[in-house]
Amino acid sequence: MRLKALLWSSCISAAMAFAGQAAAATVNACAARKPTAASYTWNFKGEANTILQDVQFDARQALFESDKLQSFAADPGLSWESHADELDLLKGDINDIGSKLCRLEAIRRMVAPWQQRVIDRIATTTRLMADNARDAIVFGEANPEALWLATYQHYVNNLYDQAKSLTRAFGRLRAAEETRSQS
Numbered sequence: 001m002r003l004k005a006l007l008w009s010s011c012i013s014a015a016m017a018f019a020g021q022a023a024a025a026t027v028n029a030c031a032a033r034k035p036t037a038a039s040y041t042w043n044f045k046g047e048a049n050t051i052l053q054d055v056q057f058d059a060r061q062a063l064f065e066s067d068k069l070q071s072f073a074a075d076p077g078l079s080w081e082s083h084a085d086e087l088d089l090l091k092g093d094i095n096d097i098g099s100k101l102c103r104l105e106a107i108r109r110m111v112a113p114w115q116q117r118v119i120d121r122i123a124t125t126t127r128l129m130a131d132n133a134r135d136a137i138v139f140g141e142a143n144p145e146a147l148w149l150a151t152y153q154h155y156v157n158n159l160y161d162q163a164k165s166l167t168r169a170f171g172r173l174r175a176a177e178e179t180r181s182q183s
Helices: 037-041 044-073 080-110 113-142 150-182
Strands: 002-009 012-019 022-026
Touching: 044 080, 044 113, 044 150, 080 113, 113 150
Parallel strands: none
Antiparallel strands: 002 012, 012 022
């Protein structure tokens, strides 16, 4: 089984590949590009809004997957393979957010302050989600018959809470921005 997790080296994302019980890290940093003539007239705030909408969709998917994973964790009859498949879907959502975050971090200094706050929140929460997903995978691979233990339950609950936090961040920060712009 092959799963990916996100890690950050400073503010740049990197991918970690999981194979079996051994983990090997590979670094895929965001490629920094030189500014072009078009860069100086580019609508970075508009681009950020579009990417943030995509990230919001991915966050909702992650919430759905983590909710499912929580229900799996409450059923002792489910196999590790069922959990692993769900974690694989969740990892896909986390990796999708990470790849979009890469571009957001590249344009961060050119976007509105509220967008910068959302980007920072996404980066922190996504890193936590990646860590908890990695820990759940490592635990599950080592203890496939003990998914009822509090340690695994803790990872799964954290994943749900972080996905929920990520989806809520968008609404609160956008609402605050709309209130500011109307003042």
